[in-house]
Amino acid sequence: MYASIATALLGASALAAARPSKENKGWGTTTSSTTEYGAMPSSTQSNGWGWGNKGGSSTSSAADAGQSAFSFPLPNGFPNVSASALKDLEIAAQGVPGNGAAPMVSEDAKTSFRFIAFNELFEVAFFTELVNNITSGHYTVPNGQSANVLRALHAVQAQEEIHALGANNLLKANGANPIIPCKYDFPVDKFEDAIALASTFTDVTVGTLQDVQKTLAKDQDPVGTIQLIGSVIGQEGEQNGFYRNLNGKIPSALPFLTTSKREFAFSAINQNFVVRGSCPNIGDIKLPIFAKLDVLNVDPNQQPVNTTFKYAADNDNVYSGNPDDLSLVYINQQTLPIVLPLKMPQQNGNTLSFEADFPGDFPFHMNGLTIAVVAKGKDFKSVDDVAAATLFGPALIEIN
Template sequence: MKPLLYASSVLVGSLVTAAPLCNNITDVAGGSLPYIDKPSSISTSAVKDLQLALFLKNLEASFSQTGLTNITGWNMSGYPQDAIEVVSKVAAQEEVHVATIIDLLEHYNAEPIPPCNYSFPVNSTQDFFELADKIISVGIGSTIGLAKRLAVTDPLLIQSVSSILTVESRHDAFFRHIEGKSPNPAPFDTGISDIWAYNLALSFTVPGSCPVEIALPTLPTLNVSESTYPRLANSTEPPLREFEWDPAQMTFVAEAGKQLLVGWVNQLNEPVYTSLNITVEGKGMTAVPPGMNGAVFAAVTAQQPDNTDDLALATLAGPVLLTLS
């Protein structure tokens, strides 16, 4: 078995400087930083949102670049001849996105967030393409949430954010298609909160390696798998998923005795809740709600908020990402 794919970062000084993009990157990406007028000022909340966006983009850029380096030496048989060329363009475009956000932050004298060191569970080309779909789905969900917040506080930043979002969706469509999945599994993409996006990204960072911490809550981890509960071959019952968490975490201690639920977030719908059937301490099963397609996010909770932001605040463990179609 090949070693896992690792990515390291090197930090010089206390800030990440928006170094000029080399011609090779901009040529492959198809363009450079946007030449548009910037707002005269932005809100404090927008600075924090852009710093989180950079935290996530650093991860995506690192994954794309290190993955590109590795797949050139892995077995590419069975994949389209232009797959490496497309991944090269994805990696270059992620570099442009990183530089764009750094440029915005530096324009307002705000501190850019340096990259962490990362560890990705990738041992093959297939692993890379499968994980790319998941990582980009997190990025898409986070950017939808970012656009929602900026629409209230800093609408003049929406143009840049929305332009990045559409390119991210094209990236994900490619990775889904190359896996043999539908590139457009649902009519709407799924937005998530900043807290959920941050915690999903943390699952790929090496603990203690981030030079700058984001001021958001760190949530207990949650694992999900297909249930091994026996089912009839032609059963029309909804599929089951098994969730596992650490019951010793203070979030669960504080909610002891309450019915645990799974909150499901998909597309533009309000969260849907299903009861967890506890099988052993720290483990339970529940059915996937009907109508879930594409990227689906889930978390364990004891409350039933009607929106994703409040669900993030009520999360006991998670979130996790499930790709259901």
């Protein structure tokens, strides 16, 4: 199998600038095959932490400021939630945050929790808009499932709010500023596409939280933080089983879900959903934003597989090296990175087109989420190695 790929020759710090259209989802491609946070008021503090307490840089992104976009606060005041509003939020979420003392964590753990707050704020925005699109009649839920779907999504929305509040409260307990929400634009316009998108970014979240657990353990952060992240991985997995089932898939995609990196998830959210210039303190999150890699089409039943990628980025970050020094790297399940050469490269301006194998047959079985990046180098033994050398990506491919 082969994938036709187009990518701009851009540096590792390049930032996507083009707003995704409704037609081009930008985030990734879903394919079926038979082989296939905000701060709470200082006056409403308590000593709980969990993923929420009792109480209340330059930026770049896919979307251009000034266009219609989702922005906070929510009707309940989120991300600034009063004590009474938080009680209602816990009822909607069907559970409460942990109430132990917030642990003191390492500097890298602060980076993780800054990313988590950033990610959860994005998810709150997405599910709030999704619920509104259903209740307003803009989205049609098939098969008379509207009431059941809304019941689930209302709970998910509230649970994500508690996740975001808790991550920011842990930061505040460690003397760090909470992450302030951005404005967001979501490039979907019907229910099925919104659910597919939710499934994909939830897959990425589950993979990225594996990375967070690993870094917490490596830095010998309090074991309670690792336990907490594990509980959220389970919660996100429960969500994704629901989304997959809604779109006609079995609830569990794989025996071992695809791993990811904080850098990949942070880049993807910025590239695809965040309105440029709308994040007040995104510079506090010390993670790179890679150049954007879009998947436009994948058909694993067609040989060669025609998979098209494209970039948009700042002109100051053009990659001027030899394309022969680059590799396409696939990350799938818990297997070692699959490193492939770029075949038949053809340059057109700042865009490089090339072909690369898509190993969709045995023994690879590239089911579930596959993360694709273009990295400088040829030999990568781990996902950590791949992230350290990544220039473009991630592109996200879902099969079955």
